[in-house]
Amino acid sequence: MxxxxxxxxxxxxxxxxxxxxxxxxxxxxxxxxxxxxxxxxxxxxxxxxxxxxxxxxxxxxxxxxxxxxxxxxxxxxxxxxxxxxxxxxQPSMDRNLSRTRIGIRAGVTYPFFLEKAVGVDPAPGFVGGLTFNFGSGKVSFQPEVNYTRYNQNKNLLGFTLKEGADVLEVPLLLKISSGTYAGSRFFVNVGPYASYAMSASEDGKKVSLDGEKGRFGFGAAAGIGAAIKAGPGHVTVEVRGLYPLGNTDNGFSTDSKTILGQGTLGYIFPLGGR
Known part of the structure; x- marks a missing residue:
């Protein structure tokens, strides 16, 4: 065991x-x-x-x-x-699609007489101002504020008197453009404008317009031009004509014998995004 x-x-x-x-x-x-x-x-x-x-x-x-x-x-x-x-x-949308633009324009003015005025000849002047544009498509709204001088020469007894008028103009234009803002474009501007005669001059001497009637005027404007792509914005070249249609004292009239011509060069660029 x-x-x-x-x-x-x-x-x-x-x-x-x-x-x-x-x-x-x-x-x-x-x-x-x-x-x-x-x-x-x-x-x-x-x-x-x-x-x-x-x-x-x-x-x-x-x-x-x-x-x-x-x-x-x-x-x-x-x-x-x-x-x-x-x-x-993702890459942000191109700033060219901005709906708001601002720019400057400057150039020369020249009145065209539809009927020859005895003893009066047109003379070049100048224009400059700010341009705003609202809209990103082919149709946009373009208000402007321009300081303009129109000149003419008056011949009296063998002497030439240079007359000028300084005018504040506010065009309210409808812009119709081709293409897109990503490239160069052609455009047509058309719309009404309002004006205010600030002062006048004779041979460079300012003439007061206090008490004068018809200082507030209005009319129609039309222009054609091109916007050339340059940097973030566009260089603009435009030829424009303004036809006076009366003033606040004398009312509406289509008897004006003058077309106020303007040739300008400018630059307009986008503000912010969409």
């Missing part, structure tokens, strides 16, 4: 030692692995690193031994593709 117990003890002892060793090894491994993961989590939390499952940045962040700057660089490169296709980061 003792021999049987001795035999069983010798047989079961190795098995028990094997089971005990296996049991003690498994928790240690688990504890070590859990400890390592916990230390990595604490490191990530301390350095503000957020793990992203399934992303390149997340995979890079989970690698131990990487510096904070390396992780940020990986996250930035991973996000560039997403940012690049975002509608808000």
């Amino acid at each position: 003792k021999s049987l117990f001795s035999f069983l003890a010798l047989t079961l002892l190795p098995i028990g030692l094997s089971i005990a060793q296996s049991t003690s090894t498994t928790p240690t491994s688990t504890t070590t692995s859990g400890s390592t993961n916990r230390l990595q989590d604490l490191y990530d939390e301390h350095h503000g690193i957020t793990k992203k499952t399934g992303s390149t940045a997340g995979a890079s962040a989970e690698k131990p031994g990487r510096t904070k700057s390396e992780r940020k660089a990986d996250e930035s490169s991973a996000n560039e593709s997403t940012v690049g296709v975002s509608p808000s980061n």
